[in-house]
Amino acid sequence: MNGGLVPWASATTHVSAHALHYGSGVFEGMRCYETPDGPAVFRLESHLDRLYSSAEIYGLEIPYAQEELSEAVCEVIRRNDFNSCYVRPICYFGSGSLNVHPRSCPVEVVILAWPWATYLGAAGLEQGVRVTVSPWRKFHSRMMPTTAKGCGQYLNSMLAVRDAVDRGYAEALLLDSEGNLAEGSGENIFIVRDGQLLTNDDRHSILLGITRDAVLRIAGDLGYPVEVRALELDDLISADEAFFTGTAAEVTPISEVDTIRIGRGSRGPVTEEIQQAFFDATSGRDRRYAHWLYRVDLVGIESNQSFPLAQEFTPEFVECSKESAEKPPSGEIFIAP
Numbered sequence: 009m010n011g012g013l014v015p016w017a018s019a020t021t022h023v024s025a026h027a028l029h030y031g032s033g034v035f036e037g038m039r040c041y042e043t044p045d046g047p048a049v050f051r052l053e054s055h056l057d058r059l060y061s062s063a064e065i066y067g068l069e070i071p072y073a074q075e076e077l078s079e080a081v082c083e084v085i086r087r088n089d090f091n092s093c094y095v096r097p098i099c100y101f102g103s104g105s106l107n108v109h110p111r112s113c114p115v116e117v118v119i120l121a122w123p124w125a126t127y128l129g130a131a132g133l134e135q136g137v138r139v140t141v142s143p144w145r146k147f148h149s150r151m152m153p154t155t156a157k158g159c160g161q162y163l164n165s166m167l168a169v170r171d172a173v174d175r176g177y178a179e180a181l182l183l184d185s186e187g188n189l190a191e192g193s194g195e196n197i198f199i200v201r202d203g204q205l206l207t208n209d210d211r212h213s214i215l216l217g218i219t220r221d222a223v224l225r226i227a228g229d230l231g232y233p234v235e236v237r238a239l240e241l242d243d244l245i246s247a248d249e250a251f252f253t254g255t256a257a258e259v260t261p262i263s264e265v266d267t268i269r270i271g272r273g274s275r276g277p278v279t280e281e282i283q284q285a286f287f288d289a290t291s292g293r294d295r296r297y298a299h300w301l302y303r304v305d306l307v308g309i310e311s312n313q314s315f316p317l318a319q320e321f322t323p324e325f326v327e328c329s330k331e332s333a334e335k336p337p338s339g340e341i342f343i344a345p
């Protein structure tokens with residue numbers, strides 16, 4: 009946290025922090041996977057590139073070089089002895105003034121990590137998840153920069169996912185301001201029809217996901233044609249298969265939309281093939297994608313003791329997957345370069 013290794017309980021911020029009041033921060037979410045070469049962060053550079061560009065959009069000057077943040081991410085993973093985990097860097101305007109303009113607020117930089125299994129439930133990866141079209145629309149990119157990961161932007165996602173879960177669904181599907189499909193509350197969407205993949209892009213108010221980008225590449229390598237265009241709800245309802253992509257959700261099939269079954273109502277063969285290829289990439293089994301894996305160089309460890317963990321932290325999974333969620337092991341820390 010801000011240049012030091014901080015026990016969980018001491019990793020606090022002041023109640024007058026600008027970001028707490030106005031959501032003025034940017035963040036990333038990435039996964040570190042276990043590979044034969046040790047833990048490796050999937051597409052670390054792409055995630056940090058997006059963090060810096062989100063920060064630039066919001067005028068947050070990150071006071072560290074990108075290489076320093078890469079090293080700090082690895083240090084957090086090493087010091088926690090994680091083989092696999094989720095990593096959350098966040099940069100935000102701290103305490104200085106509560107004017108809406110954050111001019112006198114310092115930029116705080118924190119990296120958190122914790123073990124996180126499947127986001128939409130282990131069963132969801134196999135059987136697919138039930139989704140509902142949200143009554144909340146995704147905001148248009150003229151209202152907020154949809155390609156940035158700004159903290160306050162997630163109030164839109166939060167409204168949508170709370171509504172979906174309250175109505176018994178695993179995830180929400182948000183339409184854009186014109187009524188086309190945008191994305192899930194934290195995932196991009198793909199449709200499979202007649203052996204072809206369809207997805208949308210930033211013209212439809214989506215975050216350009218790094219998993220989406222990986223899946224576009226994998227689909228091409230598997231020989232599937234991909235069309236990028238506006239997607240209507242009818243495209244989804246008449247699809248053979250559909251799936252979400254995202255760092256948290258990985259590749260998760262969609263089985264139903266508002267009680268209408270998609271295809272056969274479970275994971276389809278194309279989704280399964282892409283999902284398998286994705287996990288072969290993240291686990292280092294498929295060497296063609298080895299360049300996507302940023303090895304957490306275990307040689308760099310300063311000492312062989314782990315950091316004394318301050319507190320148990322068990323991040324909740326989405327409510328719909330409570331039963332299937334594995335309880336993560338206790339403890340993790342914050343660190344920053």
Ligand SMILES: Cc1ncc(COP(=O)(O)O)c(C=O)c1O
Nearest residue numbers: 194195196215217218219254255
């Ligand atoms: C709104 C939204 N869309 C899509 C995604 C998927 O992006 P990625 O694959 O980079 O995790 C995320 C997750 O970060 C997200 O929050």
